Amino acid sequence: MTEKIYVGNKWTESTETLKEINPHDENVVAEVFVANKEITQLALNKAVTHWKKTKENGNIVYQRIELLHQIARNIRAKKGKLSELVSKENGRPITLTRNDVDRAVSIFENTADLGKTSLDGKLLRGDVYSAPKGNENRMIFLSGEPVGPVLAITPFNAPIVQMAFKIAPAILTGCPVIVKPSPFTSSSTLEIGKILQESGIDDDMISILPGGIPVVDQVLESYAVRVVTFTGSSAVGKDISRKSASTLKRVVLELGGADPMLVAEDANVEVAASTAAAGRFSAAGQACNTTKRIFVHKFVAKEFSEHLLENVKKMRVGNPLDEKTAIGPVITENALNSLLSLVSHSTEIGGTLLTGGRRMDGKGYYMYPTVLEDRKHFLLDKDIEIFGPILPIYEFDDYSDAINNINSSKYGLQASVFTEDIKRGVKLGRRIETGAVIINESDRLRWDAYPFGGVKDSGLGREGILETIKNYLDTKLYSILIS
Structure with missing residues (x-):
């Protein structure tokens, strides 16, 4: 059965498919529908819809923390199925893919735990500065607020772990995400989509769009998407950075190495x-x-x-x-x-x-x-x-x-x-x-919680739970006249 595309908690089909080949025996592991222009635009629209709702209704963090714990529980319950599927998709030994599933669970749980302390604002003293006049009568504070829709592009070698790194902090901060998985491991990524749905993820918050460059290019052209997080080759990372410049997206690149x-x-x-x-x-x-x-x-x-x-x-x-x-x-x-x-x-x-x-x-x-x-x-x-x-x-x-x-x-x-x-x-x-x-x-x-990333052609910015939470927040200053 061909795997459907996950778009904002709904499942849809297209006219084009891709086949995943098991590198062990060269047999077909799975066939998945590929997102076309209309489906990609639908995912963008849903991300914007969710973003507007978040801004209008507020971001209730304790609910998101509980959701992250529920996702972790549901991933753990499907450890056997997920680890075997990934091993078939990318040839990674089963002992390692089991560890990957455990690690994904840990990322969701640790993100939930860090959510209790990492989203705090900061109260500033205005009266330490003489200008602008009247600072002694102002209360000033900083708030970290969700930056907006995110494009997350994941690699084939550790698809579940990489997806967890990119979407768990987004769920915590209230940023909707469009995930573009590797064409070699789209099926396992879509399995995570099923788990998100079972866990009670908000409608319109997450979409998973199998496909290639056309999907990425269409999303990069949209002003609605404010952050791009990519794990992959340096050449592709540079291309993404160039294409993101015209809309001034925040770009986080975890690229290759010659360690x-x-x-x-x-x-x-x-x-x-x-x-x-x-x-x-x-x-x-x-x-x-x-x-x-x-x-x-x-x-x-x-x-x-x-x-x-x-x-x-x-x-x-x-x-x-x-x-x-x-x-x-x-x-x-x-x-x-x-x-x-x-x-x-x-x-x-x-x-x-x-x-x-x-x-x-x-x-x-x-x-x-x-x-x-x-x-x-x-x-x-x-x-x-x-x-x-x-x-x-x-x-x-x-x-x-x-x-x-x-x-x-x-x-x-x-x-x-x-x-x-x-x-x-x-x-x-x-x-x-x-x-x-x-x-x-x-x-x-x-x-998982600490900064990870490289210099030179190995990357731009840092990943890790705490760093990714920062990547998904904008600092907003509030000033309140109190007398």
Whole structure:
């Protein structure tokens, strides 16, 4: 049965559909209707309708807090169905998609809890300033008020988590949302739409529009939408930013990365190697914040490579629904071929293939986890985000050279530093141009409530529950003459 489009608590059809292909066996997972121009305009109209009602009737926060808790309960109740569907859609191992559902539940619950303190206004003293005259007779306060309709564009690699990050704060603040999911994971996103409806979401508040560029472009042209939040590639993020400029939308971009791991000569090499293997190759390396480049000091380079290969060889590649699978397929045939071409090019110009570098036999878009030794530095283009199970190792003997090589990338999402000397780790971290530096742990770390995002081509603004609440609020000043 073809999945219908969710538009403001109603379900509708169009004349066009898209098919989701399971990257494990290349069979059709689901077929969904694609939003056309009329349906997109309907979603915009509903968002505006909800927005006007919110402004006229007020934003009763305790009701939204209870709604968030109800959504969390209903997502938890469908954990099995949701996690299996996502694994079929994008090839992410079932152990990870179960964690994703748990995390989505936590995001809704934490947003509800933070709603009790994060929406407070602020009383200001006017009488500390002599101008304008009469400040001693005024009461001045600031109020954070919902900014208006939001366009949320979600990626394929963690669709439920990313949707939760973008819509939970919107529900709390009273901002209606149009969600444009990845065409590879629209079905699971629509399942969340069903849960929203079951949970009692306000009419007109949320719409989910499967489709492509035409849907996004139409929404971006509308003055009604005031915020765009996007997770995906840097190229698409820049295009969205350009198109949003004409209507002065607030834009939050969580983009790609080429996250480095720096391993000092005094590091716990076994821990660093196991962390690199798990962080890079789980989910077939399809994550924005995951180690994509290793810089290891020459004194421990051989030992590190040996431990890394030991860990990689223990990781099972296969069916994402198998409980023992660590590495599933990449998302498409084209993605797989691009990754194989990168490996081929690297070895042709001097890189050493330590393991992997080839496609698995049989159906599915599977690639063996690949480790490359690159003594020439950047045989793999530092400005290309490698979205797959490939990990290059670079050896260094001078820290300044290593930092310069790290910072020469146009990306700057997260980084990790492994050293037993914490003082050195912090000093190195200050020199690395990224949005976060994780010392002695994986750069896969992300705290749901805290700021997350990158610098340079890795993003604009920050996500995380508290930051997203701020992104969805405008500061309004009220002045009351009291005498």
